[in-house]
Amino acid sequence: MWQKFKIKNKHMKRLSVLLLGIFYLFAGMNHFWHPDFYYPLIPTYLPQPVLLNYASGVIEMLLGAGVLYNNTRKYACYGIISLLVLFIPSHIWFIQKGGCMSESLCVPVWVAWVRLLLVHPLLIWWAYTSKK
Numbered sequence: 001m002w003q004k005f006k007i008k009n010k011h012m013k014r015l016s017v018l019l020l021g022i023f024y025l026f027a028g029m030n031h032f033w034h035p036d037f038y039y040p041l042i043p044t045y046l047p048q049p050v051l052l053n054y055a056s057g058v059i060e061m062l063l064g065a066g067v068l069y070n071n072t073r074k075y076a077c078y079g080i081i082s083l084l085v086l087f088i089p090s091h092i093w094f095i096q097k098g099g100c101m102s103e104s105l106c107v108p109v110w111v112a113w114v115r116l117l118l119v120h121p122l123l124i125w126w127a128y129t130s131k132k
Contacts, residue, residue, distance in 0.1 A: 013130075016126070016129075016130055017067060017068070017073065017130045018068070020064075020067050020077075020080075020126055020127065020130050021064045021065065021066075021067035021068040022064065023064065024060045024061070024063055024064030024067065024080060025060075025061055025064035025065060026064075027060050027064070028056075028057045028058065028059070028060030028061030028062075028063075028064060029057065029061060030057070031053050031054060031056055031057025031060070032054065032057055035050070035053050035054070036102075036104075037102075037104060037105060038053045038056075039053060040101035040102045040105060041090050041093065041094060041101060041105070042090065042093075043089055043090065043093040046089075056083070059079070059083060060083065062076075062079075063076045063079045063080050063083065064076075066079065067080070067130065073130070073131060073132075074131045074132070077127045077128065077130050077131035078127075078131065080123075080127040081124050081127050081128060084120060084123055084124050084127070085124075087120075088116070088120070091112070091115060091116040091120060092116070094112045094115075094116075095109060095112045095113060095116065099111060099112040
């Protein structure tokens with residue numbers, strides 16, 4: 001019985017890692033497909049918002065690809081965690097602006113708080129548990 005559970009758990013682990021890699025590959029590509037969505041999320045006190053947006057996209061794609069390979073998964077997962085920590089000022093900026101950054105990005109402020117306090121830690125946990 002325990003063997004079956006371990007096999008299922010192993011397959012779930014593989015699926016989780018695959019989804020994590022794909023998630024960050026597409027998240028990174030989205031910085032190039034829809035850059036105007038991200039610019040308002042970059043706090044005005046940070047320089048070079050265009051460069052920061054594209055650099056974030058490239059880094060997310062590299063880390064997403066890195067997750068897919070056993071040799072680089074651990075480093076990619078720690079990179080994702082670091083990147084998510086670096087994105088915290090953007091989430092705080094979003095909250096300070098009341099959850100409305102542009103016509104295309106306007107949510108109730110409680111959604112911004114949920115994103116920072118619940119979704120963001122879950123993303124960090126997902127990357128951390130995928131590192132092995």
